[in-house]
Amino acid sequence: MDFLEFVNFYIVPGLVLGSIYALGAVGITLVFAILRYAHLAHGDMATLGAFVAFAAVTLAGVPLYAALPIAMVATALVAVGIDRLFYDYLRERPRIVTVMASLGVALMVRSVVQVIWGVDAETYTRGIVRPENWWGIRLKDREIATVLTMIGLVLCLQLFLMKTKWGKAMRAMSDNPNLALLSGVDNAKVVFVTWMIVGGLCAAAGFFLGLNTELKSMMGWQMLLPMFAAAILGGVGRIEGAVIGGLVVGVVEEVSVMFLPSEYKAATAFAILLVMLIVRPTGLLRGKVL
Amino acid sequence: MTPLLEMRDVRGGYGDADILQDVSLNVAAGEIVAIVGPNGAGKSTAMKAIFGLLNIRGGSITIEGRDITGLKPNQIVQAGVCYVPQVDNIFREMTVHENLEMGAFLRSGDLSSAFERVYGLFPDLRERRRTLAGNLSGGQRQMVAMGRALMLDPKVLLLDEPTAGLSPRYMEQIFQICRDVRDAGVALLLVEQHAKQALAFCNRGYVLASGSNRHEGTGAELLADREVAEMFLGG
Numbered sequence: 001m002d003f004l005e006f007v008n009f010y011i012v013p014g015l016v017l018g019s020i021y022a023l024g025a026v027g028i029t030l031v032f033a034i035l036r037y038a039h040l041a042h043g044d045m046a047t048l049g050a051f052v053a054f055a056a057v058t059l060a061g062v063p064l065y066a067a068l069p070i071a072m073v074a075t076a077l078v079a080v081g082i083d084r085l086f087y088d089y090l091r092e093r094p095r096i097v098t099v100m101a102s103l104g105v106a107l108m109v110r111s112v113v114q115v116i117w118g119v120d121a122e123t124y125t126r127g128i129v130r131p132e133n134w135w136g137i138r139l140k141d142r143e144i145a146t147v148l149t150m151i152g153l154v155l156c157l158q159l160f161l162m163k164t165k166w167g168k169a170m171r172a173m174s175d176n177p178n179l180a181l182l183s184g185v186d187n188a189k190v191v192f193v194t195w196m197i198v199g200g201l202c203a204a205a206g207f208f209l210g211l212n213t214e215l216k217s218m219m220g221w222q223m224l225l226p227m228f229a230a231a232i233l234g235g236v237g238r239i240e241g242a243v244i245g246g247l248v249v250g251v252v253e254e255v256s257v258m259f260l261p262s263e264y265k266a267a268t269a270f271a272i273l274l275v276m277l278i279v280r281p282t283g284l285l286r287g288k289v290l
Numbered sequence: 291m292t293p294l295l296e297m298r299d300v301r302g303g304y305g306d307a308d309i310l311q312d313v314s315l316n317v318a319a320g321e322i323v324a325i326v327g328p329n330g331a332g333k334s335t336a337m338k339a340i341f342g343l344l345n346i347r348g349g350s351i352t353i354e355g356r357d358i359t360g361l362k363p364n365q366i367v368q369a370g371v372c373y374v375p376q377v378d379n380i381f382r383e384m385t386v387h388e389n390l391e392m393g394a395f396l397r398s399g400d401l402s403s404a405f406e407r408v409y410g411l412f413p414d415l416r417e418r419r420r421t422l423a424g425n426l427s428g429g430q431r432q433m434v435a436m437g438r439a440l441m442l443d444p445k446v447l448l449l450d451e452p453t454a455g456l457s458p459r460y461m462e463q464i465f466q467i468c469r470d471v472r473d474a475g476v477a478l479l480l481v482e483q484h485a486k487q488a489l490a491f492c493n494r495g496y497v498l499a500s501g502s503n504r505h506e507g508t509g510a511e512l513l514a515d516r517e518v519a520e521m522f523l524g525g
Contacts, residue, residue, distance in 0.1 A: 165395075168384070172392050175381040182341075182373060183438070184364035184396040 004136045010254045016143045016212055018230075018250020019150035023205035024223060025230035025242035026154060027198040029287075033174035033237035034194045037095040041082070041106035042202060042227060047220030048109050049075035049203025050210040051117050057124055064124055065145070068207050072200035079199025080192060082109075088191070106221065114217045122215040146208045153204060154243055157197065161239070166193050174237060226253065226269035233276050235283025244284060248272075292355050293318045294477050295371065295446045300339055301348035308347065309335045311501040315479075317446055322468055322478045324492035324509070326485035328521070332501040333481040334376065337448050340479075341373040342366050353445070367396060370445035376454055376481075379435035382424030386415050389423050389434050393441030401441070408437040411470055429460040436467065440476065447471065449480040453487075465491045489513045497521070 024046060031039040053071035056062040062070060082105055090098045131138040161167040166189070172180040173190045181187060202220075205227075209219055230249045234241025249269050256268040276283065293316035303309040313336050317323045325333045338344050340351055342363050351359045353369050361369070372393075381389050390408055394401050409416040412433040418426065423434050432452055439447055452468070453461040461484065468478055468491075482488030489495050489509040497505040497518055505518050512518050 168388060168391065169395065171384060171388075172381050175383045176378055179375070179379060179381065180392070182363050182367070182375070183392045184367050185392075186364070 008136075008138050010258065011251060012137065012139065012143065014251030014254035015247060016146050016208075016250070017254060018247035019147045020205050020208045020212070020246075021223070021226050021230045021250050022243045022246025023150055023153065023201050023208070024227035025234065025246045026157065026239055027201040027205075028227055028231040029234070029236055029238060029242040030170075030194055030198055030201075032231065034170055034190065035087075035098075037098045037102070038228070039198075040099060040102040040224065041109060042198075043220035043222070043224035044106040044109040044113070045075060045079060045082075045199065045202040045220065046206030046209065046223065047113055047217060048078060048206070049199075050206030050215050050219065051113050052203065053207045054117070054122055054124060054210065054215055064211075067124075068149070068204065071203040071207055075203035075206075076196040076199035079195040079202065083191065083195045110217055110221065117215075117217070119217050122210075124211055124215070142208075142211050146212060149204065149208070150243075153201065154239065157201075158239060160197075166190070170194060222266070225266065225273070226250075229269040229273040229276070232281075232283055232287075233272055235285035235287025237287045238283065238285040241283055241285035241287060294354060295340070295479065296352050297336070297340060297349070298351075299349035300336070300346060300351065302339055302344050302346035303335070304344060309501050310339060310344075312349075312503070313339075313498065313501065314349075314503055315496050315506070317477050317479050319445075319477055320472060320475070321493045322472050322480070322491070324488040324495040325479070325481045325498060326488055326495060326512075327498035327504070330500075331498040333498055334450050335501075336498065337373070337450055337479070337481050340366075340371065340448060364396065367442060367444075370442075371448065372439035372442055372444040372446075373448040374435045374439045374450060374452065376450040380423040380431050380438070382422065384423060385420050386423055386426070386434055386437075387419040389438050390415075390441050393438035397442060404441050404443065407443075407474070408440050411440070411467070411474065412437055428456050429463055432456070432460075432464055433467065436471065440471065444476060446477045446479060449478060451481055451483055453482065453484060461487065486513070 024042060028039060028042055031037065049071045052074045053067035056067040056070045057064055086101050086105055087098050090101055129140050129142065131140045161171055169180065169185045169190050170193060172183065172185060206220055209223060226249050230245035231242050233248060234245030249272055252272065253265050253268050256265060296316040298314050300310055300313045301308050309332050313332065325336060327333050335344065339346055342361050346359055350357055353371060356369065358366055358369050381392060390405060394404055414430055415433055415437060418430065423431060426434065452464050456464065468480070472478055489512050492509045495507065495509050495512045496503060497512060505512060505515060
């Protein structure tokens with residue numbers, strides 16, 4: 001197998017899948033950094049976002065890519081609602097209670113998706129898309145869109161965190177919550193902004209997973225482990241770490257197919273997670289110790 | 291003259307138990323007031339009571355005659371009292387400049403004069419404004435912590451053991467900074483483990499023991515008091 005073939009069959013799909021994981025992992029890492037718990041409903045919120053976009057495309061006839069912002073806003077609002085209904089209520093309790101509650105939320109969200117859209121696989125568009133040839137590297141439009149949108153969203157997020165008042169408040173809350181409160185930062189507002197962003201990123205991850213594969217009610221849940229592996233690989237609380245982690249997990253998963261039966265693809269994320277937790281629990285970019 | 295900050299017969303604690311039995315103290319404009327006393331006397335607790343971090347079950351706390359008992363920390367900040375905790379008092383992952391910005395979080399509009407004031411007090415920080423606060427030395431971190439609290443232009447600054455863990459050279463530096471801050475028009479109330487040095491430099495002091503007032507007076511008076519000397523200062 002020559003180099004181009006290796007790139008076309010393993011690296012390109014790995015980077016595309018990795019970009020999807022990165023979108024999810026950035027959200028996971030934000031929840032970890034600011035709210036300090038593992039959010040197990042993350043994958044199913046991504047599923048919800050993907051199906052909201054599906055509804056926009058099939059029922060309202062919205063152009064495919066215009067459905068993305070619609071799904072992001074809708075999922076962001078759902079995320080805020082879920083926080084108000086369930087997590088906010090548990091804020092004073094030990095964190096593990098919220099983690100378990102998020103597992104319950106995951107099951108609820110998935111059930112809602114199954115009731116509304118059923119359990120069959122769906123696609124946004126019909127027909128086969130031919131990849132374009134870029135100097136021997138074959139890329140589909142949707143693959144380019146996936147990677148570029150991920151980069152664009154992460155850059156916007158970084159800009160927001162570095163330059164705006166509420167972005168700085170989020171970093172302060174992640175850095176030293178007590179001091180942030182003493183400085184007069186309103187915790188409730190930071191939590192609100194965090195869930196808006198996390199919900200939006202969830203929907204983007206789900207949308208691009210659905211676009212590059214197909215929409216299924218279990219799609220997000222199956223993506224949960226690699227997303228967590230990516231967040232921990234990059235260093236919890238590190239946005240750029242989550243992106244690197246996502247890309248690494250995506251590429252490693254695809255490359256593993258060269259050596260392992262493809263049914264074991266999901267196990268590679270688990271192996272990465274295990275090795276990182278044993279060898280370097282702070283992640284590649286020295287994140288928080290949990 | 292009404293004192294700037296007054297605590298009258300305050301009783302309270304973190305949970306149900308009262309750590310403060312009966313504490314009264316006051317701070318006037320232009321003063322540095324020190325709270326000293328043995329370990330467990332309730333020094334830091336008294337300070338946290340002022341800042342609304344305690345369950346208060348008796349007495350009152352006023353700022354310029356206005357009752358602030360039981361208000362939330364962000365309301366107390368707006369009333370003109372800022373607090374520098376003993377530990378974890380900076381944002382390590384943020385730059386010096388951003389730390390100061392967070393101090394002014396509740397303030398809108400042009401902050402340049404506030405930045406000028408703080409950088410004027412702490413010229414070291416101006417040079418290192420783009421450095422992550424976590425990478426600074428102990429003394430500089432303390433400057434960041436105080437600078438952050440000064441951004442809101444408070445009337446009173448509460449310092450919880452500002453010299454804890456610092457070398458004697460830094461201790462003198464911090465005391466000098468405290469004088470500079472006072473001369474800039476901010477009254478200071480500080481809790482100090484190093485009783486001798488603190489009493490030597492403050493205007494007035496309070497000696498607490500077991501959650502109650504034991505002695506009070508000017509720093510010099512307290513240093514000269516035989517009982518105080520025997521109790522806390524090692525004779």
